[in-house]
């Protein structure tokens with residue numbers, strides 16, 4: 359029996375709350391839902407487009423524009439127009455320094471180990487915040503279309519995304535006001551969309567080949583009686599149509615005898631070339647040769663030259679297919695079908711190479727490769743809503759998870775391609791006598807040395823009673839949930855000391871940071887942020903006045919009279935600014951007081967330390 363809610367305030371029928379499926383793509387994003395005919399349906403805008411380009415433009419007036427409108431600003435205002443932000447998700451600057459010149463906007467290098475930041479005018483944004491803006495746009499589109507609030511979603515990620523990147527996606531959802539019920543691998547979602555129309559009793563093995571704008575994924579799946587079992591997955595988070603565009607741009611720069619660095623320096627020109635390259639690339643999916651001259655540039659490209667330029671990239675994707683096939687334990691002849699996902703699979707050379715590799719299989723490219731992932735996400739959303747008990751999704755984790763053991767070695771607890779959710783536990787001991795704090799460092803990756811893998815988290819099991827080396831029994835347990843997110847538990851079994859943490863990846867965000875970002879969120883909290891900044895400035899200034907007064911009292915004999923006088927004057931200035939509640943004035947006098955006292959505060963501290971250390975050996 360269906361239940362119908364009634365809104366008591368208005369007397370109207372309450373619409374059932376929908377869970378949407380979202381494909382948050384490098385180049386394009388889409389939102390889909392299951393319509394009243396029980397079919398997945400991608401939502402379109404007023405012009406009929408289902409695709410929202412994953413582009414965010416910030417206007418000088420502080421307005422945020424997302425999608426097709428934002429795309430128009432790529433050439434004329436590249437510094438303030440962010441594209442391909444998915445490539446930055448969960449990454450540090452050191453991960454990206456080699457490609458930063460290809461971005462039209464500025465990415466920051468202050469903290470090589472921290473989350474990467476994007477500079478737009480005088481503001482800094484993380485990739486998570488920018489992704490959240492795209493998600494908000496999709497949420498608004500869905501709400502407009504469905505005429506009901508949308509608060510819950512399933513979001514897809516490349517199967518090869520690591521823990522940091524998955525967490526970052528989840529955080530972006532949170533920031534956009536979405537409860538992310540599940541993170542689903544893109545190929546798995548695609549196979550769901552494809553598998554819906556299949557005969558339940560037919561047993562099939564599918565390879566999902568997904569080449570998008572920035573990422574490549576290959577997954578091998580078993581479909582049987584409504585169960586979608588992922589056998590193996592592989593891929594490359596830095597391989598896609600963007601690389602084809604870049605190769606074309608580099609070719610044109612060479613052919614036109616221009617200097618690569620100079621062209622890349624000119625952001626408007628390089629964005630223009632990048633868009634031209636993409637346009638020509640798409641035309642080459644249907645035409646043989648392009649002859650074009652524009653803005654003094656020869657933009658010619660033949661099909662065979664294009665194929666030559668992109669062959670190394672296509673080959674890289676085929677290497678991944680080989681690995682996925684080997685991991686699945688199957689032979690080529692056991693693969694029944696290949697499903698194509700992602701706009702770049704429209705490229706003839708890609709189709710041909712994949713066909714050559716998967717000999718004898720049927721290629722499925724009848725689904726719209728742009729929409730298929732979002733449609734699958736909508737089906738998964740429908741499953742989670744409890745509307746489809748006939749389908750079960752068994753996903754796998756793409757990378758091995760383990761901890762560091764003596765000598766910097768990786769000890770894998772959960773091997774890659776394990777079905778999720780899953781758990782594993784193993785016992786360890788100490789190598790030093792009397793160790794009361796035991797450090798546990800968690801890594802993700804396939805290499806034997808942890809230095810080659812990605813560090814996810816470090817924590818210490820504290821307060822273990824001192825025991826000789828080899829005696830403590832430390833049990834480390836891993837719990838990997840259905841989103842591929844890890845919780846680690848550690849327990850010293852003799853003493854019972856234990857600790858559990860949800861792994862916050864090195865480049866991820868703490869809940870506090872997410873909360874802080876929510877406060878900073880452009881649309882909702884502009885005023886709150888202003889108020890909070892004033893409050894913070896006042897609190898900090900009051901604290902500084904207090905501390906400086908104590909400092910003067912305690913150290914008067916170590917200070918010269920001009921230093922004492924000057925400091926008192928600056929304190930007075932700050933106190934008067936405080937009375938006005940003017941943030942900028944408070945910050946200005948705060949800074950002035952700090953600057954004035956810094957040189958002699960240091961001198962006094964050095965002296966105090968010298969006195970304290972007298973007679974003590976270190």
Ligand code: AMP
Pocket residue numbers: 383384385386569570571572598599600636639640641643699700701702703704705727728
């Ligand atoms: P996706 O991330 O799946 O939206 O794929 C976007 C990528 O597909 C971009 O690199 C596009 O340039 C590329 N693409 C879209 N249409 C075509 C086409 N007709 N031929 C070749 N590449 C295309």
